[in-house]
Amino acid sequence: MEAEKAIKRTLLLFLHTMNIAFSQVTFAYDVDPIIKNFSLKVTKGDVIGIRGASGSGKTTLFRLLLGFEVPDSGTITFDGERLTPQKLKAFRKNTTWLPQDLNLGDGKVKEVFQYPFTFQANKSQKPDEKKILATFDALGLKKNIWDIDFSNLSTGQRQRVGIALCYLLNKSILILDEPTSALDENSKHQVENLLFDPQRIILSTSHDPWWIDRCTQIVDLNST
Amino acid sequence: MDIIDLTWGQLAIGFGILIIPGLILWKYKTGLLQKMGIAVVRMTLQLIFVGYYLEYLFEYDNPWVNLAWIMIMVIVADFATINRSGLRRSKKLFISIFIATFLGVVIIDLFFLTFVIRLPNIMAAQYTIPITGMVLGNCLRSNVIGMNEFYYSIDQHQERYRFYLANGATQEEALFPFFRTALRKSANPNLAAMATIGLVALPGMMTGQILSGSSPLIAIKYQIMIMIAIFSGTVLSVYLGISISRKFTFDSRGRFDHSMLKKD
Numbered sequence: 001m002e003a004e005k006a007i008k009r010t011l012l013l014f015l016h017t018m019n020i021a022f023s024q025v026t027f028a029y030d031v032d033p034i035i036k037n038f039s040l041k042v043t044k045g046d047v048i049g050i051r052g053a054s055g056s057g058k059t060t061l062f063r064l065l066l067g068f069e070v071p072d073s074g075t076i077t078f079d080g081e082r083l084t085p086q087k088l089k090a091f092r093k094n095t096t097w098l099p100q101d102l103n104l105g106d107g108k109v110k111e112v113f114q115y116p117f118t119f120q121a122n123k124s125q126k127p128d129e130k131k132i133l134a135t136f137d138a139l140g141l142k143k144n145i146w147d148i149d150f151s152n153l154s155t156g157q158r159q160r161v162g163i164a165l166c167y168l169l170n171k172s173i174l175i176l177d178e179p180t181s182a183l184d185e186n187s188k189h190q191v192e193n194l195l196f197d198p199q200r201i202i203l204s205t206s207h208d209p210w211w212i213d214r215c216t217q218i219v220d221l222n223s224t
Numbered sequence: 225m226d227i228i229d230l231t232w233g234q235l236a237i238g239f240g241i242l243i244i245p246g247l248i249l250w251k252y253k254t255g256l257l258q259k260m261g262i263a264v265v266r267m268t269l270q271l272i273f274v275g276y277y278l279e280y281l282f283e284y285d286n287p288w289v290n291l292a293w294i295m296i297m298v299i300v301a302d303f304a305t306i307n308r309s310g311l312r313r314s315k316k317l318f319i320s321i322f323i324a325t326f327l328g329v330v331i332i333d334l335f336f337l338t339f340v341i342r343l344p345n346i347m348a349a350q351y352t353i354p355i356t357g358m359v360l361g362n363c364l365r366s367n368v369i370g371m372n373e374f375y376y377s378i379d380q381h382q383e384r385y386r387f388y389l390a391n392g393a394t395q396e397e398a399l400f401p402f403f404r405t406a407l408r409k410s411a412n413p414n415l416a417a418m419a420t421i422g423l424v425a426l427p428g429m430m431t432g433q434i435l436s437g438s439s440p441l442i443a444i445k446y447q448i449m450i451m452i453a454i455f456s457g458t459v460l461s462v463y464l465g466i467s468i469s470r471k472f473t474f475d476s477r478g479r480f481d482h483s484m485l486k487k488d
Contacts, residue, residue: 066390067477085476089394097390099383105401115401121392169391 018079018094018172018201019043020065025074027057027064033072034060040219044172047202049212052221058205059100061221062175065203066097093121096171100178101155102162109153109161110146116169127168135164138194140187156182167194176204180211227437239264278353287347294356298326301364305465309372310486317484320469321367328363328461329356332453340449358429358450359457362414370410370462375473377402378480385480395478403466410462414455421451 020042027035034057042048050058063069065076067088076083078091104112110129117126127135133143139160145153153161159182166174174195180188188210195202196214206212230238242264249256281290302322306313333356337343343351378385378399388398421427422444429450433443473481 066386068386068479070477088477092389093392095390095392097387099387101383102387103381103384104387105381105384116388116391116393119388119391119393119397121394165391171392175390 017044019077020173020201020203021075021077021080022061022065023075023077025064025071025076027060027069027071029060035064035071037074039074042201042203042217044201045198046217047196047215048204048217048219049215050203050205050219050221051207051212052205056221058221059177062097062177062203062205065175066092066095094171095173095175096166096169097175098162098166098177098179100181102158104150104161106151107149108147109150112150113161113165116165122169125168125170132164132168135167135194136160138190139164140184140190154182159183160187163191163194172200174200174202174204176202178206178208179204180206180208185210227435278349281349281353285349287345290347290349290352293353294329295326297357297360298322298329301325301360301367305364305367305371308368309375311371311375312484312486314484316472317469320472321371321465323468324461324464325360325363325367327464328457329359331460332359332457336449336453354429355450355453359453362454362458363461366410366414366458366462367465369413370406371465371469373409374402374406374466375485377405379482379485382480389478395474398478399470406466407459407462411455411459414458418451418455421447427451 020040022038022040025035025038026033034055038057038061040048050061052058060069064071065083067083067085078087081087083091104115106112113132114126116122129146133146136143136145141157141160141164145157145161150158150161159179163179166176176195179191179195183191188208192214204211204215206215212218242260246257246260249260277293281293299322302318302325303313305321305325306317311317333352334346336355337346337351341351346352381402385398385402389395427447430440430443430447433446434440473484475481
């Protein structure tokens with residue numbers, strides 16, 4: 001039953017022509033706008049690399065897209081429809097967000113890693129332990145990490161665990177905050193192998209030239 | 225043995241022992257001396273008031289007056305819960321906690337008074353008021369722990385809550401780990417109390433009954449019942465308090481209203 005759902009989902013993903021559009025979006029936390037008249041169109045297969053100095057609004061763009069902040073003016077649409085609270089719920093079922101400093105809470109990796117797969121929207125993707133450990137292995141994580149408290153992992157290990165989660169959740173829109181900041185060259189290639197997919201949209205922020213080189217479109221917030 | 229009533233003079237002598245904690249707190253400059261004085265005076269005045277009031281309640285034993293007294297206790301507990309859990313007073317929060325506490329107490333009361341004690345008159349003051357008071361006092365303590373833990377933990381770990389939402393969780397799924405921790409933390413003190421009762425200390429209610437001339441065997445039966453009532457009432461009340469209040473503290477996008485926290 002779950003396998004059937006997964007196949008159906010993959011098929012729908014293939015047929016679905018996705019697009020996300022920011023139109024003239026302006027947003028301020030206080031008085032001065034951090035995002036001003038920002039526009040961007042993204043379609044399936046795009047890998048967007050957003051770069052900019054600290055405080056230039058990279059993470060704010062993601063927060064706006066995910067509905068954690070609301071634009072002061074302008075619109076954000078998914079498949080041509082505004083992200084209203086109702087639409088947002090459906091949109092978030094298609095997204096995976098990997099923050100720069102991932103915190104999955106207290107508990108062993110095996111406990112906290114599996115929690116997102118208990119969500120109704122993700123149940124069909126629930127992997128078995130073998131598949132999870134194989135993904136960990138591909139990202140250079142040792143097997144014993146499974147029984148370690150998540151809070152005791154290094155920044156690099158957390159990032160890899162997050163990448164493994166992104167891969168296994170198998171969503172159509174990936175929102176990645178500095179996905180390679182703590183990874184070595186080999187792991188970066190693995191990230192590319194696991195996550196890059198013409199059926200997906202990837203929106204990322206990065207200071208890493210290696211990552212930026214692989215993006216199909218670069219958005220420089222310093223120049224907007 | 226007959227009950228030895230205390231005269232007001234004997235009670236006054238009892239206050240004398242406060243010199244010992246007073247001196248210790250004064251010597252170490254804890255700054256608690258004034259607080260101790262206020263607490264002792266408040267405790268004395270409140271209990272004198274309650275004593276006289278209960279005499280009146282027991283004498284007239286009018287169900288409407290008893291119900292009104294329970295409502296007053298719940299309202300006072302409601303204000304105290306909001307203040308002590310570090311939340312800002314608001315009408316919606318007040319109503320949420322009122323419903324949670326009231327239901328928590330009433331459901332437990334009805335169960336024990338109807339099915340266990342089997343009172344012919346459900347609102348009989350002698351049973352209803354003390355049991356409600358015991359359950360309510362503990363509901364207050366647990367609600368403070370539960371509400372504080374739930375809302376401050378979401379505030380502190382906002383990125384984790386958002387991470388769950390952004391990875392497909394419904395709001396309920398995203399709040400589940402926070403809810404679980406709040407329930408654990410609020411239930412733990414009562415679980416610990418149940419596990420050690422009788423070994424470490426004799427509970428107040430049982431001691432009171434024995435001092436008033438009851439047989440220890442009757443006293444323990446009531447104590448067992450009241451411990452179960454307290455535990456059930458507190459878990460129910462914390463569950464309802466968080467479940468109802470969260471409807472008003474998150475917007476339609478799932479964003480938490482941080483202004484409800486009374487941060488320094």
